Amino acid sequence: MPLELPWVRFAEWKRLYGDMIHLTLLGDHVLVLNSYEGCIDLLGQRAIYASRPKFLLAKFMGMGRLTTFQPYGDTLRRHRKLLHSALSKSAVTQFQPVQEEQAKWYLNTLTHDTKNYLENLRLLTGRAIVQATYGIEVKSVDDNYIVLAEEFIRSASIILSPTNNLWDAFPMFPYIPSWFPGASIKRVAYQTHQLIDRMVNTSIEHVKAQLASGEAAPSLVANTLESGQYAEGDITWASGILYFAGADTTYGVLITFIFSMLKHPEIQKKAQAEVDRVVGRGRMPTFEDREELPYIECIIKEIIRWSTITPAGVAHCVTEDDYYNGYWIPAGTTVIANTWAISRDETLYKDPERFWPERFEGEAGKDVIDPFTFALGFGRRICPGLHFVHSMAFIVIASILANFDISKALDENGQEIEPNESYTPGAVRVLEHFECTIKPRSA
Numbered sequence: 081m082p083l084e085l086p087w088v089r090f091a092e093w094k095r096l097y098g099d100m101i102h103l104t105l106l107g108d109h110v111l112v113l114n115s116y117e118g119c120i121d122l123l124g125q126r127a128i129y130a131s132r133p134k135f136l137l138a139k140f141m142g143m144g145r146l147t148t149f150q151p152y153g154d155t156l157r158r159h160r161k162l163l164h165s166a167l168s169k170s171a172v173t174q175f176q177p178v179q180e181e182q183a184k185w186y187l188n189t190l191t192h193d194t195k196n197y198l199e200n201l202r203l204l205t206g207r208a209i210v211q212a213t214y215g216i217e218v219k220s221v222d223d224n225y226i227v228l229a230e231e232f233i234r235s236a237s238i239i240l241s242p243t244n245n246l247w248d249a250f251p252m253f254p255y256i257p258s259w260f261p262g263a264s265i266k267r268v269a270y271q272t273h274q275l276i277d278r279m280v281n282t283s284i285e286h287v288k289a290q291l292a293s294g295e296a297a298p299s300l301v302a303n304t305l306e307s308g309q310y311a312e313g314d315i316t317w318a319s320g321i322l323y324f325a326g327a328d329t330t331y332g333v334l335i336t337f338i339f340s341m342l343k344h345p346e347i348q349k350k351a352q353a354e355v356d357r358v359v360g361r362g363r364m365p366t367f368e369d370r371e372e373l374p375y376i377e378c379i380i381k382e383i384i385r386w387s388t389i390t391p392a393g394v395a396h397c398v399t400e401d402d403y404y405n406g407y408w409i410p411a412g413t414t415v416i417a418n419t420w421a422i423s424r425d426e427t428l429y430k431d432p433e434r435f436w437p438e439r440f441e442g443e444a445g446k447d448v449i450d451p452f453t454f455a456l457g458f459g460r461r462i463c464p465g466l467h468f469v470h471s472m473a474f475i476v477i478a479s480i481l482a483n484f485d486i487s488k489a490l491d492e493n494g495q496e497i498e499p500n501e502s503y504t505p506g507a508v509r510v511l512e513h514f515e516c517t518i519k520p521r522s523a
């Protein structure tokens with residue numbers, strides 16, 4: 081099992097071994113799917129692929145109660161129903177006022193604080209998710225919920241790195257003491273367990289108190305608690321994953337937008353011309369304009385494809401023996417969708433390394449595979465935040481384009497600084513900090 085950038089290694093192995101690669105991890109079967117067709121056929125269409133591997137470390141951290149780490153079964157079905165009712169394509173429109181308001185908040189920060197433009201972009205995604213989930217208005221990075229949630233994300237990403245997931249191959253793991261060589265990670269896991277309990281319970285209690293006093297702002301948790309249709313435990317753990325699953329990933333989309341505008345000024349100009357034509361220069365873009373801005377939609381699709389924020393997705397597990405293309409796939413096999421290999425597949429995307437929104441433009445663009453059909457997962461486990469991130473990306477991108485010019489930063493000699501393309505390590509692949517100049521387009 082390659083421990084660094086496994087998706088890149090799997091894509092290299094594709095040339096040697098083909099679309100399906102079988103590995104064994106101390107006797108456990110792992111199947112890597114390198115093709116769009118294989119992922120859709122198995123993960124997208126066969127219900128027996130909708131479970132998860134053991135994720136022993138995640139369970140030690142108390143994360144087993146969260147939707148993402150649930151095996152397929154009744155609890156997962158209840159969580160997914162709840163999340164669908166709040167985040168489906170039509171339901172997500174209820175959060176559009178929050179998203180518009182947050183986009184304006186971000187533009188406002190850009191008028192006086194371009195130095196922290198990325199920190200504020202990250203805070204923007206956190207603010208939007210916390211407000212949509214709990215109705216809590218976040219004022220700064222020092223907000224109690226944000227501090228707890230970020231601390232949780234930091235320790236969770238240490239623990240969930242591919243190296244630590246190797247513990248899944250040790251059935252004796254729960255009985256190994258934390259002083260055992262290499263098992264000290266269990267101590268971090270216990271601490272994270274307490275952190276997540278505090279984070280999730282404090283927020284639910286806050287919403288309950290607000291509901292009792294009649295002051296609760298509309299939110300996913302307030303609405304589902306009030307509906308009386310869901311058990312409190314399901315609401316707690318299905319909503320508790322949203323910041324963890326949505327904040328960094330949505331930020332990954334928005335930072336890629338800024339990066340690609342820096343790299344491709346001609347794309348920025350073309351997109352601004354579209355926004356100016358439809359919206360004019362006297363008001364802010366709104367969701368009403370969305371249908372009229374097809375090039376913005378092409379840019380969003382290209383960001384989703386090119387950035388491949390979760391290049392190896394989240395592993396699935398098959399619960400029954402299966403056969404596919406002449407191969408036997410035993411029950412219990414961990415199945416990894418290498419969405420990195422799909423996004424870089426030359427048979428699907430011409431010149432795949434190139435950031436080129438035009439590939440999705442016009443009639444011909446309709447025949448090109450929409451990255452939303454693979455980059456955010458498959459079938460019964462497809463990302464429930466898909467429509468939330470899609471509309472968030474639209475409003476933030478259109479608003480920035482309408483009001484600001486993004487260009488390369490200059491050094492002390494007035495020379496343009498080429499932005500660095502480096503990525504965070506770990507399962508969520510997000511660009512690291514780079515410098516840029518952001519200027520208002522008018523006084």
Ligand code: HEM
Pocket residue numbers: 147148149150160163209321322323325326327329330333389390393394395396455456457458459460461462463464465466468469
């Ligand atoms: C571009 C941004 C995002 C990307 C790339 C992304 C990617 C993914 C992927 C690959 C999965 C696993 C799917 C599978 O197992 O087949 C997933 C699951 C999930 N995502 Fe997202 N996601 C994004 C944004 C969001 C947002 C904004 C939210 C919440 C508001 C969210 C909530 C979730 C949840 C709750 C799950 C667990 C679903 C389950 O296990 O059944 N995601 N996401």
